[in-house]
Amino acid sequence: MTTRVGFYHLQRSTLDQTLPRLVQKALEGGHRVLVMAGSAERVAHLEALLWTWQPDSWLPHGKAGDADAALQPVLLTHQDDNGNSADILILTDGVVSSQMDRFDRCLSLFDGNDDEAVMKARDLWREWKTRGWSLTYYQQTERGGWEEKARADG
Template sequence: MQVDFYHLTQVPLERALPQIAEKILASGGRLVIVADDAAQRARLDQLLWSYSPESFLPHGQAGGEDDSDQPVLIAATTDAANGARNVALVDGIWRDEALGFDRAFHFFDETRIADARAAWKGLADRDSVTRNYWKQNDAGRWEKAA
């Protein structure tokens, strides 16, 4: 299983998350996006419909009748009712349940850097986990730092 830590320094989550989601969908995968806060989930719901004038990301919020049909599901927990094998933790909070996926994307900003460091260290001794640390350069492009 692969865990990608995304340190948001130049580009906000609202620009980074749709790019990741598009790549997952383009490869035929599914994604569950996890945020504890209901207001953040509502903002993400609107974002995925309107982030680009040319396109949108088909998605839904967990708890609906068609959760299993959603390519992208926004949820409060890591329960992937849509069968996703990819999880995006977008509120800066690491959840060990993410280790049950094929790939986890852990987004965090400066307010959650201590928590991200603790998660990074906590995963160091797990043989089945490959960790990557992605950092934004001054131009906002992602560079693999570890």
């Protein structure tokens, strides 16, 4: 199985606006999701976000270390561990997992207004391309949707 990675270049919306929509879409597709953040504080922030992102609904999730973490359809963590047997990995805050080849699909979200984040994404593209992974680069459109801009097939 070839590792598939989607790079999501956020330009019109923030991670807080984008992440819940991507998680919801994955859940609607019957997937289990692992979201990796850069720190325990970021995990706490994302947990609050998923509880409150829409006034009339929430996204079912848990945090790594919770008693029922393995049962959660969405698990938030800052550790490199697939505690809920997810098939989709979402990377935030510039984190990288050593287990990316164990997921059906990985999404790397980065802030297009942060030059350092853009440079890191470019470096990761080059590195992961040498591994033979299937890469797709999506740029956010004026209306907030996604347009495929580049592809490198593994």
